[in-house]
Amino acid sequence: MSNTIEFKFSRGESLRFLSHLDQQRVFQRALRRAEMPVANTQGFNPRPILTFALAMPVGMTSLEEYGRVGLTADVSPEVFLNKMNKSLPSGLRIESAKKLEVEGKVPSLTASITDCLYRVQGALAIHSDETQLADIVNNILERESLIIPKRNKRGKMIEKEVRPFIDQIEILEVKDGRYLLDMHLAYISQESIKPELVLETLNQTWGSAIFDLDPGLKIQRKKMNLKKS
Amino acid sequence: MTEPIDKKELKMKIKEILEDILPHVQKPITYTGNEVNAVHKNLENIVIRYAMAFPDTYEVGMSHLGIKILYALLNEEEDIWCERVFAPWIDMEAKMRSAQLPLYTLESTTPLKEMDFIGFTLQYEMSYTNILNMLDLAQIPLLCEEREESDPIVMAGGPCAYNPEPLADFIDIFVIGEAEESLPEIMEKYRNHKKNGGSKKDFFQSLTDLEGVYVPAFYDVQYHSDGTIAGWTSTNNAPFPVKKRFIHDMEHVYYPDRFVVPYAKTIHDRVNLEVFRGCGRGCRFCQAGIIYRPTREKSVDCVMKDAENILKSTGYDEVTLSSLSTGDYTGVEKAVQELLKTYDEVGINLPSLRIDSLSVDLLEDIQKVRKTGITLAPEAGTQRLRDVINKGVTEADLISTVTAAFEKGWGHIKLYFVIGLPTETEEDLDGIADLAEKVIDAYFQTNKELRNRRVQLVISTACLVPKPFTPFQWMGQDTVETFNDKQNYLKKRIKNRKITYNWHDATLSYYEAVFARGDRRLGKVLLEAHRLGCKFDSWAEVFDDKKWQRALEQSEIHPDFYAHRERDTEENLPWDIIDVGVSKEFLISEWQKSLSGEHTPYCKEKCSACGIADFAKGYKCHEQYHRI
Numbered sequence A: 001m002s003n004t005i006e007f008k009f010s011r012g013e014s015l016r017f018l019s020h021l022d023q024q025r026v027f028q029r030a031l032r033r034a035e036m037p038v039a040n041t042q043g044f045n046p047r048p049i050l051t052f053a054l055a056m057p058v059g060m061t062s063l064e065e066y067g068r069v070g071l072t073a074d075v076s077p078e079v080f081l082n083k084m085n086k087s088l089p090s091g092l093r094i095e096s097a098k099k100l101e102v103e104g105k106v107p108s109l110t111a112s113i114t115d116c117l118y119r120v121q122g123a124l125a126i127h128s129d130e131t132q133l134a135d136i137v138n139n140i141l142e143r144e145s146l147i148i149p150k151r152n153k154r155g156k157m158i159e160k161e162v163r164p165f166i167d168q169i170e171i172l173e174v175k176d177g178r179y180l181l182d183m184h185l186a187y188i189s190q191e192s193i194k195p196e197l198v199l200e201t202l203n204q205t206w207g208s209a210i211f212d213l214d215p216g217l218k219i220q221r222k223k224m225n226l227k228k229s
Numbered sequence B: 001m002t003e004p005i006d007k008k009e010l011k012m013k014i015k016e017i018l019e020d021i022l023p024h025v026q027k028p029i030t031y032t033g034n035e036v037n038a039v040h041k042n043l044e045n046i047v048i049r050y051a052m053a054f055p056d057t058y059e060v061g062m063s064h065l066g067i068k069i070l071y072a073l074l075n076e077e078e079d080i081w082c083e084r085v086f087a088p089w090i091d092m093e094a095k096m097r098s099a100q101l102p103l104y105t106l107e108s109t110t111p112l113k114e115m116d117f118i119g120f121t122l123q124y125e126m127s128y129t130n131i132l133n134m135l136d137l138a139q140i141p142l143l144c145e146e147r148e149e150s151d152p153i154v155m156a157g158g159p160c161a162y163n164p165e166p167l168a169d170f171i172d173i174f175v176i177g178e179a180e181e182s183l184p185e186i187m188e189k190y191r192n193h194k195k196n197g198g199s200k201k202d203f204f205q206s207l208t209d210l211e212g213v214y215v216p217a218f219y220d221v222q223y224h225s226d227g228t229i230a231g232w233t234s235t236n237n238a239p240f241p242v243k244k245r246f247i248h249d250m251e252h253v254y255y256p257d258r259f260v261v262p263y264a265k266t267i268h269d270r271v272n273l274e275v276f277r278g279c280g281r282g283c284r285f286c287q288a289g290i291i292y293r294p295t296r297e298k299s300v301d302c303v304m305k306d307a308e309n310i311l312k313s314t315g316y317d318e319v320t321l322s323s324l325s326t327g328d329y330t331g332v333e334k335a336v337q338e339l340l341k342t343y344d345e346v347g348i349n350l351p352s353l354r355i356d357s358l359s360v361d362l363l364e365d366i367q368k369v370r371k372t373g374i375t376l377a378p379e380a381g382t383q384r385l386r387d388v389i390n391k392g393v394t395e396a397d398l399i400s401t402v403t404a405a406f407e408k409g410w411g412h413i414k415l416y417f418v419i420g421l422p423t424e425t426e427e428d429l430d431g432i433a434d435l436a437e438k439v440i441d442a443y444f445q446t447n448k449e450l451r452n453r454r455v456q457l458v459i460s461t462a463c464l465v466p467k468p469f470t471p472f473q474w475m476g477q478d479t480v481e482t483f484n485d486k487q488n489y490l491k492k493r494i495k496n497r498k499i500t501y502n503w504h505d506a507t508l509s510y511y512e513a514v515f516a517r518g519d520r521r522l523g524k525v526l527l528e529a530h531r532l533g534c535k536f537d538s539w540a541e542v543f544d545d546k547k548w549q550r551a552l553e554q555s556e557i558h559p560d561f562y563a564h565r566e567r568d569t570e571e572n573l574p575w576d577i578i579d580v581g582v583s584k585e586f587l588i589s590e591w592q593k594s595l596s597g598e599h600t601p602y603c604k605e606k607c608s609a610c611g612i613a614d615f616a617k618g619y620k621c622h623e624q625y626h627r628i
């Protein structure tokens, strides 16, 4: 991994509807247009060595995402940043880049995430103001356990304990039936939950809907914190 | 031209509405534009605004080479801004209608109504209702005669424009033939028109001295009492017939150095390298083989230059050498070798190969690692019937080709056939089933060491749709019942578990046949079908036969007249209004030769004087080959 570049990037409104797969292709093509000497995996079906800390769901914007790309030649982080920003479509931007100067095995980006901060905007299903809403939410968060039925990866319904993942929820604004809130979610052994699931949990625990969970919900990942290596 | 305030406001409003509705639809990314290489221009310098429209989804339309070429070509001109628009899928349409959001261009989110031109690509007949639906969504009157001076001019071109008549009520201008030269000429006329003023009709009038332009409003059709065409009168000095345009020199014709790179996965998501136009094989059911005559090749150098430009500007890692029959390209081996040498990480696709071992060798070169499958088209099950359609391949050719493929490790073969060909009997259907068995036998006779561990054969039959400008343009199509019987017969005959049998929906082929050889009177059927909600008719999950039947009944049109009737070669055909360069005498002689199974040679081997040489004075077909 001698020539690996780790980069931080953001995704704006204009590309919020990219799927994770679409976005991977966008990066692969941008790397080729920027004539980056991308290293490939070995084997029958070589693929570029390009990894991302987290997948980005359709609809989400982000101020902080991380990716790594393996190169076959030395490219300075400045050159990488400039060339890539010329080559990426507007809506995706490399914010910073650095060389990964670690000997031996490096923990993956995904394994390095400690927590994420999300900003969520949407419609309320109840009449409320900031204080009332904060009270309701804090009340629920006082519980030590919050369990919600959820489909697991194999499609089976399971009971999921979500409380440990929720660090904090801050109600920022309630206006005209819409809310704005920040949500800190923790990563515990490379696992976390989606902001939508948190809202759903709150709704279910409350007994009736607090938050409107329609797809019009706007979510932005504001921060992704990584373990310092 | 600066944008007035109310238009700016409208645009903001559209953006707001989009914000609300896009999270609720499938594939929202296909409605937002902003792709790499999409063209954005400053309105201040723009004289002509053009919307390149494809009457199907984004994923289908963005796979189409023709609109990529014309989009880039128009945008080369500083004062023209060409944008794109596709048919929104059902869910998006519903949202747009309930929000009263007009159909807009992808690049600038401008309502189509504000364009000078909307140009539709006609790839298949069953997309016609989508054209009407798109105009409707754009809040533009469907009928030419109901449009105002301020409405956009509606154009159309592409393979289905060679019989423009079913769309004559809706399209102001048809571009007949290849548009690389005629479209800029039309634009130049429009520039002058805008400068000098005048009505739309004045502009249409100014087009009558251009070749390859058909303005249906300038023609009247008279009918006999039996419904056939008695004759035409052209008014306003409009030419009769309208001669198609074709590019004489492919080597120097405009080819883009960049393509828009879609975010969503499209059907052909790669660099399209056009290697030649036309095809000289002369299969008698094939319309493309006639309307795109003559064959014109590009040199390998030219193809390599295109490859370099487009790979660089798009970042794609896959190319396709595209043409009607890429195996026939004189430079195919050289092009493949050079591509492999120059770009070691770029994948190569070769569509439409011939049935010969050369094709297998080529595929071997490009699919060293993963062998994805081979598709071959014998088209008919017996030698006799292959002679009828002038498909110059034998059973021995096919077996030796598949054997070569099995020896090189391929296990997945697809064979394409057409049913409903003239003179077809049960024996010919048996021939399809027998040929399939022989292919499986060939697999088992292949050395176990070499062959793939699994074999899978897919047999696919299409229903013949007799097309204008083919030797079969006079024949009646099989009825839907006959097609179904033939398909059922084949289902019974093909029992081997290693063979999968696929067939096309005969009802769809029937409607295709109606519109392929239809005339102007079908306009009211389209209008009615659209009113009843027909759209995306080429999508099985949307196509609604009942609505179509209602539309036909209500417009008192008897579709069998168009699909099933055998015509006399003396009859005036709706598309006689167009001259494609291949003479009617040639088509008649091909029709007669077909019935006696007589062969017509491949153009490269021997010219059969199809008429092209008289049509384009001084044009010499044979000079277009051997450019390597």
Ligand code: SF4
Residues within 6 Å of the ligand: B280, B293, B294, B295, B603, B604, B606, B607, B608, B609, B610, B611, B612, B613, B621, B622
């Ligand atoms: S003129 Fe001759 S060579 Fe040219 S397209 Fe016609 S038949 Fe083929």
